[in-house]
Amino acid sequence: MTKFSLFKCYFKGKPSILVLVLFLSYSLHFGFCQDLMSGTPDSEYDEKALNTHRLDNLNLLLYTFLLILTVVTIWMFKHRRLRFLHETGLAVIYGLVVGAIIRYTGPITEPRVIPVVPALGTHYNHSVPPDVLWLQLSKRVSSKASATYLNNHTFVYTFRGEIDNTSLNEIDQKATFDPEVFFNLLLPPIIFHAAYSLKRKYFFKNLGAIFTFAFIGTTVTAFVTGSLIWGFIQIFPYLAKDFSFLDTLYFGAVISATDPVTILAIFSELHVDVNLYALVFGESVLNDAIAIVLTRAIQSYAEKYNPNHGGFEMVAFFQAVGEFLLIFTSSLILGSTLGIATALLTKFTRIRDFPLLETCLFVLMSYTTFLIAEATDLTGIVAVLFCGMCQAHYTYNNLSDDSRVRTKSFFELLNFLAENFIFSYIGVSMFTFPKHHFDVAFICISFIAVALGRAANIYPLSFLLNFGRKPKISRNFQHVLFFSGMRGAMAFALAIRNTMSKARQTFLTTTSLIVIGSVIFVGGSVTPLLTCFGIPVGVEEDPDHAVLPGTPHRGGDLTEGAIEPSRSSIQSEKSWLARIWGGFDTKYMKPLLTHSKPTLMETLPPCCLPVARMLTTSEQLNQGCGAHGDSDIELCIDDADSVRSSGPRAFASTQPGFQRVYFVNDRKMAVDDEDRHLFYPIVSPETLSCDSLGNKHLPGSSV
């Protein structure tokens, strides 16, 4: 059979196909014989698009390369047990090196720039530059023959920023990103991960101290830092004219956001005392939220402030304070509401049969929290923080095993990448970001003021806290708290957000330098500092573990250091706030939002039984032994451990056979909510109340 007859046989009896083939060959033939190009310069546009695309990719490639370098180096460091530099410090250093290379050697891509003026007869009555320009090129400008296309069209240009020095503009687009990227894409997973992996047990135990440091302490730091800077710069007249008092206060608020990353990574590697860990972590997580709301409040004061009036304005001040409180609580409520909504969705639907969908829902709901908050002028970071806590506390219990692993590993990965990306960016942008403004005097002043501001937070507040606190915060712990106030991603993201004026550009430069300095130098000196202050390392994570039969009693290490957890003081270790909340949580919130026992049918008054029955799932009633027990012990595993133990092994600790020592407080029904939960699968609440004699029991043996 020849090829032709093959085709003939194929087309046999199909005249319509033959017609089509003929039409096709006609089109192909005449199409190619035509003038192939139409009038529009599509291919030039294509090239333009391609160039933009290539530049974008080079930017991304740069940071991906930096991240790979950081990952490989940090692996080598971990492999050789070197601890003098944390991965974020490495990321910054690599960033600085690459930034310098780009700045001084990189090819300069010259954009096609033309200066423009408003068209004749245009009136513009705003005090900020226009958002959009419409450009019409006339013949007199573009005289080239092929450019006739340009003359008939209007092109749109959008606002990008302001330039001081036109010669600097050439590096404008090099290795920089829109600051919105940090706020909308990189910060939310970092904050969410912090909340999702919070050691809630110790967080609740130290609730009072954490809240004091975070709320009062951050405000104090912001005001002290801001005021000191303002005071100092009065010595330098050239500086004083650039910065108003509100400017320095704003800077104080920006720079008071501390970053837990580096120090906590080292803490958890060294197994530092858990209460110290909880204090540092809790404070840093919350103070990001406070700092961001504080900057908002200061901005709002500045907006309401009447410049003609002069001096301090009481009304505007109280409005700003009111706004601060309103924004914070609204964000908190929004975040918790959406967290609770996710818990309800995962509890009352069978979406857990499809873990991928469940995980997506979880991720999307959490991100929505951030977006709703930001879109309604609340603070997304606060919302996502409390949403993360609710997700960890309630939703996590309802998730399928698969989704637990997925969500944890997903956020861990995102957190790691986002964090190291930001630190790389801080390094690179020191050289490439066009809006830097170096001022040695201001930078020196800031370093001093920041340290003093931190001291004004930690030492007086610890002093006051120690009056009402049973396990006192020792002097050495206070020093560690002081040093742990490193600045990081949040301060940088706040500073880079608005770099329009010279004051703000100076703030950005100073913030970058403070972040770099603290990450590299403070981060590197944590281990010697801990030794120097005699902070116990290698402490068991859970003091309760210490009395497990067979394991050596390690509680002793703890007392030497700082906080003395005597058996009799366990009740007072928990703040009254934590105790009230714990009782409410165990009795109403957990039964409503998770599959845990006791059910609402047991905890609600009998009159509410029909409602309670409706809100109790059959899983909840038939719940077996610890199959879906509380998540806290899993979430409590510190970062270094979770790196190794998440995945299949992550569930080992909730296996029914797992035994935990348990302290029951004398006639205290509402015991620590975290413990209680772990306790449930093994001992029923009835048994618990009979047994509460203040002695410790092995649950396995006591039943």
Place this chain on the structure above:
Amino acid sequence: MTKFSLFKCYFKGKPSILVLVLFLSYSLHFGFCQDLMSGTPDSEYDEKALNTHRLDNLNLLLYTFLLILTVVTIWMFKHRRLRFLHETGLAVIYGLVVGAIIRYTGPITEPRVIPVVPALGTHYNHSVPPDVLWLQLSKRVSSKASATYLNNHTFVYTFRGEIDNTSLNEIDQKATFDPEVFFNLLLPPIIFHAAYSLKRKYFFKNLGAIFTFAFIGTTVTAFVTGSLIWGFIQIFPYLAKDFSFLDTLYFGAVISATDPVTILAIFSELHVDVNLYALVFGESVLNDAIAIVLTRAIQSYAEKYNPNHGGFEMVAFFQAVGEFLLIFTSSLILGSTLGIATALLTKFTRIRDFPLLETCLFVLMSYTTFLIAEATDLTGIVAVLFCGMCQAHYTYNNLSDDSRVRTKSFFELLNFLAENFIFSYIGVSMFTFPKHHFDVAFICISFIAVALGRAANIYPLSFLLNFGRKPKISRNFQHVLFFSGMRGAMAFALAIRNTMSKARQTFLTTTSLIVIGSVIFVGGSVTPLLTCFGIPVGVEEDPDHAVLPGTPHRGGDLTEGAIEPSRSSIQSEKSWLARIWGGFDTKYMKPLLTHSKPTLMETLPPCCLPVARMLTTSEQLNQGCGAHGDSDIELCIDDADSVRSSGPRAFASTQPGFQRVYFVNDRKMAVDDEDRHLFYPIVSPETLSCDSLGNKHLPGSSV
């Protein structure tokens, strides 16, 4: 103790602190008494930044909300076993609804626009509009008293696009994203996931057919579609003047990228015949790559084309063809190289001790592939596709258990989110994207031409393939292949990339409509179509399973349908290409790049022993029974299963106790590489060669 004495006691003996406190109170007092505002309108800038931020967040919120809606609805559909609409279809429909609401009811945010003209004395000699404008506002324009700030500054504006109709501009920024987002952020994970979860076993079995459909077929489709459209539009003179032949060819290439998502999700839910699945999947995955390179080649032809010459230019044509081949193979080599680099990194370092770092390295290396390719003017999609295949084939074997779970679940999640995001966006952008250009005639012509173009790919090529192919592609299979050519994310991303000219805007509109039509209507009719064409569903994934003792013989179902897998034809089932590659892979690539046996010490000639020893790890020598066996069976699990079975259970299938039936071809040493690997842990290669009598054995019983 009064409060005052408390403070006194605190400051006792610390005069330096007292001085500081005094300084601080001075600063606070005088700071607040000063004029708080400096000259720069920072608070107005802040507000401007805040507004941009709010708008960005509303946009993101919209899509997140749509995704949540889609997730919840699709869960309900799955729960009730409704199959008439796939999740992507749902995403599109929700997108359309919301897009319409935004378009017709949403508030219109009026940007501050002013028309501008070039400053006096400016010369501009390019044929494309300038990239950047520098605006200087003079007094005559902004007369407001507070706006003096504007007069002393230069503002930068960047190019955004072209407008035809100025009244349309008001929805310019509503719910739209930079097209770069699709290419740089959303497509790479989708393509990577496709490659990473490819059923490589069946892919290699059908390598010849897949390559034919992908390479030749896509080119045929592109040219036929393009030519037919050009032919048809000659009937409409008003259309003919807007579109050159190269334009329609470009469109043909854009629209020839098919999307496997919807159809494959349904296939795997219904357990459609694996060979059909492999054909559809393999073809769609590869043809995205071909289509994107083809559009590049057509653009390059257009650039080289001399408009003064007219007609077909042979030199430019062959240059374009050469470029096509060069770009494709370079991208392929780049992707494979980076995949292999990752494999080597994970094999020869102990980074697997830190799974988080390992996962990061894996993700970053894979993304780097895309970025390097794009930055060097190659095609990232092709590179990431082959990188994904290498990662699945080699690197996966070296990963720790934890990283396996992490990487799989991470990409699965990203893929799901990215895909549904794109489909939502297609829906919303139908109404909100300002660059749409509806032309009913062109749209109708395109629908017809696209269908004919697809037919011109499948039917003739299947006809030709069936000459050399033993398990023939039956007529019904051909029909399914024809219908499975739905258009999706890739076509849309290509079309939205450049919407400068009217022709391109028409292409975008038409592409969007074709995508929407095919996802909703074809996607909805797959199940009835399969029944109608008598395609067997509920087929065992692995035909070999069918002869496992104890399970019913299901091979019969398969023969009725289409491909007859008779025992004697197994050898010819594999293409010669697959056989050569399989041999090379098993002997050299896998021993070099993974921890699998045989080691290079066994496969390389004795003279290379020192090198071979260097390249063999101790893990490889001490490898036990299947602990880190091949990944393919895990990767082979189809989507529907993996939703349920990934996580801790995902490793069940590689347990040593797991038995698989195995066919050994008559005196064929290089058996199918996928099978062989599964075989390894149980039978050593020596045993295999002794036993190869062409009979089937249960490995467990044969040793």
